[in-house]
Amino acid sequence: MRTAAELKYGEKGIINDIDGSHPSSRRILEVGFTPGQEIQLINMSAFRDPIAFSVRGTIIAIRKDEASCIKVL
Amino acid sequence: MITSTLEAEPLITLVGPPNSGKTTLFNYLSGKNYKTVNYPGATVEYSISKLQKKYNFEASILDSPGIISLIPNSPDEELSIDSLYSHPRFGIPDLIVVTIDASQLSRHLLLAKQLIDAKFNVVLVLTMTDILNRKGFDISLPDLTNELNCNVVKVDGRTGKGIDELIKVIEKNILNGRLKPRQNPIRQNGNIHFDKLIGYYKEIENIEDKVIFKSNKDANPSDLETANKKLNILNNPQARNNIGIDQTTLKVDKILLHKAWGLVLFFFIMSITFTSIFWLAQPLMELVDSAFGYLAYEATVLLGNNWFGNFIANGVISGTGAVLVFVPQIIILFLILGLLEDTGYLARGAMLIDRPLSKIGLNGRSFVPMLSGFACAIPAIMATRTIPNKRERLLTIFIIPLLSCSARLPVYALFLAFLFPMSKAWIAGLVLAGIYIFSTISATLIASLVNKFNNKIIKEVDNSSFILELPSYRIPKLKVVATNTYHSSMAYVKRAGSVILLLSIVIWFLTYFPDYNPQVNSSSMSQEQAEQLIGSERLSHSFAADLGKFIQPVMSPLGLDWRVGVSLIPTFAAREVFVSSLALIFKVTGDKSTLQTSIIREMRQATIAGTGKKLFTTATIIGLIIYFIFSLQCISTLAISRKETGSWRIPLIQLFVFTAAGYILSFVAVNGLRLIGIN
Structure with missing residues (x-):
C-alpha cells in the first residue's frame, strides 16, 4: 500500500488508514485526514517538502515525513 | 479595575478553529474599545472587551488563539484550552461561543462536538455561509440545532447580519445557565484514543449528511466546481459528498506556490x-x-x-x-x-x-x-x-x-x-x-x-512537525486590519512615549544641572561662537560629563566619546531613545528647521574634545549601525524572553553574546575602515 507522501503532483487517493505510531498522527487526524476521505496532492513547496493536500474542502500543508503515516488506496 | 467589575458580569469566551472568522466576530461584538494583548501576525494571548453598549446586555467577551481540538498541540493552544476551563484572570466563562466555518463544517464541528460533550454551555455561530452557497450548497439551521442540541446562529462576517439574533441567543443562554447549578466541564484525556477521534468524525459526517443539501438555485450552472463534483462522484463512488475547494485559491496557488x-x-x-x-x-x-x-x-x-x-x-x-x-x-x-x-x-x-x-x-x-x-x-x-x-x-x-x-x-x-x-x-x-x-x-x-x-x-x-492549513485567499478586511493596526500602533506610542518622556527628562536633567554658568571672554568672537563655547563649557561641567568619564574608555576604541556613551545608556530601556538623547546632549535648540536637520547639523560640527577630530565620521557611524544591529539593548525583550523560556539562561546569553558581538564587530568595522583610509 502506498502512502500520501508517494502520491504524484495532482494525484488523488482515498485514505485507508493512519499509522498511529507516528508522533504527529493524532494532529493529522484532527485536521481532517480520516479513513475514507479523498485527498489530492495539489501543491508542493520549491523544495518538494512540505506538500499540500486538499482534504475536506480545505488545503493542509504537511511535511513528507508526516504524509508517510497516511496510507492511501 | 476591570477584574472587579468582571466578577459580577457574565463572561463569554470566543473559541474557534483558525480561520473560522472568530476575530471578525469579536470585532463586531466589541466595537473599537477592546483591550488587547494582540499584535499582527497571530492572536497570541487574548483580547478582552465589554459587549458594545448598543446591544443593551452587559457582558465581557474574551478572544483567544484558535484551536482545532480540546487536546493541545502547542503552547498557544494549551493557553487557549486552559482559559476555557478557567481563565487565570477572568475565571470560568458563563458561555462559550464557537465559530464554525459552514464551508468547513466536517472539520470544524470536531471542536464544537468536543465542547458540547465536555458539558460546556455552548452557542454555535455559523460563519461564511455565503461561501457555502457559492459552492452550490446550503445548510439547515433547525436540523443542526437538533443534531447538536445547542443553539446555532448564522452570522455574515461582511455585513454583520445575524449579530442581533446572536445577542438574544447569548442573553437567553446565559440567563438559563445561571438558573441551573453549575456543572464543571470535563477535561479531555490527552491520550485520547485514535478510534474515538475517528468515531467523532463518523458522527460528524452523519450530521453533515443530514444538514447540508444542494441548493441549485444559487449555483452557477456553468460552475467548474459543480462539474468537478459530478465527475468526482462518478469516479470515486467511495468518496463522500465533499464540498470543493475555492477555485480562485487553486488558481492563485498555481502561481504563488509554483514549484520553481x-x-x-x-x-x-x-x-x-x-x-x-x-x-x-x-x-x-x-x-x-x-x-x-x-x-x-x-x-x-x-x-x-x-x-x-x-x-x-x-x-x-x-x-x-x-x-x-x-x-x-x-x-x-x-x-x-x-x-x-x-x-x-x-x-x-x-x-x-x-x-x-x-x-x-x-x-x-x-x-x-x-x-x-x-x-x-x-x-x-x-x-x-x-x-x-x-x-x-x-x-x-x-x-x-x-x-x-x-x-x-x-x-x-x-x-x-x-x-x-x-x-x-x-x-x-x-x-x-x-x-x-x-x-x-x-x-x-x-x-x-x-x-x-x-x-x-x-x-x-x-518531534518536529509542520501541519498548517492554507486558508483560501481573500480580499483583506480593511476595517479589521485597520483596527488592529490602530491598537498596535497606539500600544507602541504609549509604551515608547512614556519611556522616552521619562528618560528624556532624566537626560535633560543630567545635562542641564548643576546649572554651571561659565565666565567666557566673548569680546573677540561672534555671539554664535560665544553661545557655543558657553554650551560646551556647561556640558563639560554637567552631571552627564561626570558619568561620561566612566564610559569614555569603553567608547574610545569605537572612535566615539563619552557623549555618545551617555546617549547609549538609556537605549537599554528603549533603543529609539538614542535619537532624543543625542538631540539633548548636542543641545539641539529650537529653530524653524526640522528636528532631524538640526540634529544632523550639530552632529556634523561635533568634535572629540582635546583632539579636534570629528566625532561623527563615515567610519564611526557605520560602527554605530553595526553595534545597533547586534546588541540586545531592550529590557522588555529580556523580560519577555525570561517569561517565555521559563528561565534566565537564554535571556542572559542573549544579552551578553549579542551585545559583545555588537561591540566587537563595531570595533573591527571602525578600525578596519580606518585602515583602508575611510575615516
Missing part, C-alpha cells in the same frame, strides 16, 4: 513589503518632523531662554518628537503585516520556507514570529507559542532580538540621513534595505551555529 517560481515570488513579495515601508512613510515623516521642529521653536519663543523653556523645548518636545517621527513607518509596517496575514499568504510563506528553516533548526512556523520581529521583538517572542516543538521554539526566541525591530528604525534613519544627504535619499533607502537583509542573514547564521552546537544553549529535543 514560488520561492522567487516569495522573496519578491517580502522585498516589496519592506521597501514600501520606507517609500510610503517618507512624506508623512517629514510632516511630523517639521511639526515638532516648529513646536520646539515656538516653545522657546514663548517660554524664553530659561531652564523651564529649555526643559519644555529640548527635554519634552524635541525628545518625544525625535521618536514620534517614526510612527508613520511603524503604522505602515503593522498595516502591511496585517494585510499579508489577512490575504492568506503568510501561511504559504511558512510552507515555502519550512524546508530551509528546518535545516537550521527552525520551523516553517518560525516564519510569522520572525516577520513580526521586524516590528517588535515582544509580540514576536509571544507569537512563537504557535511552534509545537520546544527546541525550535526556543531557537526562534533566541534569534528574534537580532531581527531589525522598529525601535532601531529611528536610529538607522538618523545615521543614514547623516551619511546620505537629502539629494541621495534613494541610496539611503537601499542601504536601509541592506541593513534589514544583513540582520536577517546574521540571525540565520547564528541560528545555524547554535543548532550545530546546540547542546550547551538549547537542550530540548522532541
